[in-house]
Amino acid sequence: MNYLKIFAPATVANVSCGFDSLGFAVDAIGDEMTFTKTAEKGVKITNITGANLTYDVDKNAASAVVKKILNETNADFGIELTIHKGFSPGSGLGSSAASAAGAAFGANQLLGNIYSELELTKFAMFGEEVACGTPIADNVAAAVYGGFVLIRSYQPLEIVKLPVPSELRVVAIHPQIEVKTKDARDVLPTKIALKDAVTQWANVGGLIAGLYANNYELIGNSLVDIIVEPVRKTLIPHFDDVKNAALKAGALGAGISGSGPTIFALCKGEEVAEEVYKNIKESYKNTGIAFEMFTSKVNNEGTKIIESK
């Protein structure tokens, strides 16, 4: 293989109760990237569309990951990269994670598929570090593995791929405002009440049990975040209105995607998802804030090849 084009999905991290531990990938939104083998060693970005990102190979999350992989494998070839961002950086949908996961996946394909998903996640975490300063795993793991993932541990890194009930749909709204990652981190409490932690981990347990047991009611009951959402939602205008609109239309639950501002809702079935989409749209249209929306299946494959030669 000398060339491939890949799709790297957008991802929803935290998933209400699972702050810094859970994530899932979506089908409808993501980046497209191409990888072309070159005789000249090293990595080069030849084109970036869809967002204004750096071409500096050491500062761009995608090229930094490709460079690291080529170095570590002592590859006798180079890679030319194009990146088409299918969604905005700063949306809370794992933009840098998609770039980093896509880069790890694509380089690995040109190397003959020598790395496991866990190893690809580690490379992609380096891209997150380049882009955001911290090697957070929840978005990149979801983008690499697809489906729902649990980051069971960082030291050593252990990722658990969880099953995806087939009727699960996601609806998301991205208000076009900026939530600075620093602000989203600064509002977090450093300490929490033990009793709240117990409530939260019972919900994490319930969500995971619901995913395994195809129990949508249990999934819905468990999509509750009493720790992070109450403080972070203050950074997201009209969060409660959107959440209420989603729940009223039959969503299983709704919450903040990553550190926001995107708000996601999980639903059982297409029909409910359509109603939830409409109701959220209706709730936001008079806010004066521009927004984008999508409905999607949960992506169960992770990053994937869409063309190769």
Added chain:
Amino acid sequence: MNYLKIFAPATVANVSCGFDSLGFAVDAIGDEMTFTKTAEKGVKITNITGANLTYDVDKNAASAVVKKILNETNADFGIELTIHKGFSPGSGLGSSAASAAGAAFGANQLLGNIYSELELTKFAMFGEEVACGTPIADNVAAAVYGGFVLIRSYQPLEIVKLPVPSELRVVAIHPQIEVKTKDARDVLPTKIALKDAVTQWANVGGLIAGLYANNYELIGNSLVDIIVEPVRKTLIPHFDDVKNAALKAGALGAGISGSGPTIFALCKGEEVAEEVYKNIKESYKNTGIAFEMFTSKVNNEGTKIIESK
């Protein structure tokens, strides 16, 4: 049915990471209770063996539950109760929970099995309140449902029965010392670091995923409690030695059963369980503290009928 004899299992609450949320039932240890219909209304305890417990029907967890059920159903008969405690109160193995769950189960049988497991759990929680002052659900739910249970929520009460991998075995040691529930509660922090809570709920998630996926390695990796065990183990002499002995012999993990002093270990398969049993025994024999031990399957049926007419 005018008479039945039941077995109500001992239970392990918390299960390392799942403080106040997880529990499981054991097969080898439990109470036996008999229930005899009487023409005279009301409840009476005619015999208690195996432990020194009150015959006062309003203060004994078992009779208090039977009385409540008879009252709520406006039953036209009474029940005579005998209780044989198969294990000691104060062991951390859910002694009052076994009595309370057994009582709810037995009375329900004589009423023609009108209540669900969830309803029986609620009645049994009343017994816990009578015995301990708080209607904690983890032990009673495990004793009613059997297997592993998750208390997803208290308000409203939601219990999730989790699957039990078939090779799972438990080894437990009960040092004959008293850990006062008040002391066990008093050492708990009221606040914990958010980052520790994240570690803990990732482990709760991992344990539940491991139970569903029959993934013993994941179960073992997840049996870690960084919040409660570090403070409670100070009340249990030689806890670290027992835990190390268990892990050295191949246990998946080990921790405090409920609020102690019993220490449990989970193992994959009989052979490992035998080695773990021997190694723990060896580690404790020179401590000068008397102890009891058992090895058991996880009880997947909960409270059950062993004789009826």
